[in-house]
Amino acid sequence: MLPGVGALIDRIDLFFYDMRMRIAKVEIDPRIVIVDIDEKSIDEIGRWPWSRDVVAELVRKMTQTYQAQAVGFDVLFAEPDNSSGYARLEQLAQGELKSLPQFGRQLQQLKSQMDYDARFAEALQGQPVVMGYNLSNEQDAIAKGQLPRPVFTTADLGGRRLDVISWKAYGANLPQLQQAARSGGFFNPLLDSDGLIRRVPLLAQVGNGFYESLALASARVALNGKQIKPVFLQNDAVMSDAQLRDYGALDSLAMDVKPEPLFIPVERHLTALVTYRGRGGPHGGAFRYIPAVDILKERIKPGQLSHQIMLVGTTVPGLYDLRATPVSPNYPGVEIHANLIASILDGDFKQRPEFAVGFDLVQIVVIGLLLGLLLPLMGPLWAILFAGASALAIGAFNFWLYNAGGLVLPLAMALILVAALFIFNLGWGYLFEYRNRKAIVNLFGEYVAPELVAEMAANPESYNMEGESRELTVMFSDVRGFTTISEGLQPNELREYVNAYLTAMSEDIRGNRGTLDKYIGDAVMAFWGAPLTLPDHAARAVATALKMQQTTVLLNADFVKRNWPPLKIGIGLNTGMMRVGDMGSKIRKAYTVMGDAVNLSSRLESITKVYGVGILVGQVTRDAAPEFIYRELDRVRVKGKNEPVPIYEPLAHKDEIDADTRARCEQWHAALQMVRSQQWDAAEQAILALQAQQAHGLYGLYLERIARFRQDPPPADWDGVTTFETK
Incomplete structure (x- = not known):
């Protein structure tokens, strides 16, 4: 032990020795x-x-x-x-x-x-x-x-x-x-x-x-x-003759008083x-x-x-x-x-017994084993209580030996060990938690917003990248006519164009607690509900899609000033059970989602341009986010799926939609029902009336379909489903 450390321990032991006498009860001694x-x-x-x-x-x-x-x-x-x-x-x-x-x-x-x-x-x-x-x-x-x-x-x-x-x-x-x-x-x-x-x-x-x-x-x-x-020790087999001649062999001083010395x-x-x-x-x-x-x-x-x-x-x-x-x-x-x-x-003398060093060693070993095994199993509060109770028990036992047996035994090392083990355990726990937090940041920092990472880091044991099945809402977003845009811009301009677009879209996604999955060229993939559980993941995804469309309007105002082509994006949303986790090869992995529900979202994004809309969502997403007004566009059978699915365009939140838009939406649903019941003339008149109020690619698409069905009527078992053979 270093001299300075030994001196410090001795001073602490002296402090406790002194404290024993300070707290002792005082009674007048009548003999002196x-x-x-x-x-x-x-x-x-x-x-x-x-x-x-x-x-x-x-x-x-x-x-x-x-x-x-x-x-x-x-x-x-x-x-x-x-x-x-x-x-x-x-x-x-x-x-x-x-x-x-x-x-x-x-x-x-x-x-x-x-x-x-x-x-x-x-x-x-x-x-x-x-x-x-x-x-x-x-x-x-x-x-x-x-x-x-x-x-x-x-x-x-x-x-x-x-x-x-x-x-x-x-x-x-x-x-x-x-x-x-x-x-x-x-x-x-x-x-x-x-x-x-x-x-x-x-x-x-x-x-x-x-x-x-x-x-x-x-x-x-x-x-x-x-x-x-x-009074010297007699017949001490442990001591040599030389040692017997020294102080080590002295037991006590004897006073010849009566009746006994x-x-x-x-x-x-x-x-x-x-x-x-x-x-x-x-x-x-x-x-x-x-x-x-x-x-x-x-x-x-x-x-x-x-x-x-x-x-x-x-x-x-x-x-x-x-x-x-x-x-x-x-x-x-x-x-x-x-x-x-x-x-x-x-005859009441306080003594430092010869076995004091051995006693100190034994209590240090026992305390070290006990606390070393139990403290890591406890939470911070229980660790504090247990360490405090241990220190009190050690001190109380030491004081009892002092009062009952007159033994002045070491206490400092035992209490220092309790404090050291507690601090070490606390520090190790903090380091472990810090490492977990850092791991969470490293794992998810690229995918979710910093505030979400901080929220996850507060409870890191609840989050990991292990694969699991969970209901999520996934989004695919793509730029319309990107090839034409890239041909019309210089390389540096194209880089700034894409960076501005991707940054703005990513901020909208992460700003509404979305997880940014990846960029696929000019496309963006994101999902809601993992790693942070979000009961309203579908509603957040729909709200984000509407916000992204508003953001493109703001971006276009800046792009026009710079003589850049305007930006149009298509967004596909779908909700369902999917596999989420760290996926990939031994060479490279990523935290992503997979499953049929993911594939459908990608297909929906692809066909937004067919219907002339900016956003398409599936039936499950619509049902999970009823606080928005939707326009049903069609029932489709996309490539790779046999079952038809209804597709919808979210227009706005129920509290934000205006009366004209709501009325046109109802008129459209009536016209769509006429198409499905093969009332071609009535449907055509209703759609023309809507087109007169507002130009929209959807109306032109259905007018072309009506014209084609007149020439080539659908079969008797026609179910009104549109089948897409391409992605």
């Missing part, structure tokens, strides 16, 4: 009291440091009046107290006033009252008091004061080595004070990489001796313990994790703060404080021993010791 040298005490007694006779009186009150189990000083007394003037008087007695023996004798009688350090030492004598001191590894640090007796030495280890922090210097208390006290303890914490205090050494090495922390010494004195011993687990460097209780301070912590002046003046009833562990510290600005901790950036240093003492008394 902080005797606070606060502003109230300084206002009444005077500025700090107080004279040692005041501190001596404070010790007597705590140990005798209030019967403290132990008193720990988170305060250092490294310099002599000369505030009484005794030292100066002693100099005079040995100097300028040496000739006055009576002065010297009188001074000796006053020594017990004026030697405040002696009075302080006298108050400490025989009492359960632990003096605090500081260790240092500064370059220019020197040893000052006197250390307490070590709890054990290197000679006691029998050649074993301990993973412990060694210190070369110290700032300790005056020898007479330390000698009078029951014990002493250092108050040096350890800073993590982020500058916060999460661990405190329980033991430290100075020279050949091992010394207790203030918290450990205070707890030992309170429990009336005499010794602290290291107390075992204190340790971590690297013989440290213990601090379980912070509350935010700290007089109003946010788990420990009661009592002003020192209230102890001195016995304002607290003895029964309220008897047999408690008292830690002496200060909260005065400028003297406040503030530390940065996971629960507060300004945490009282004295309360760190209080938290450790509470953990020792309860």
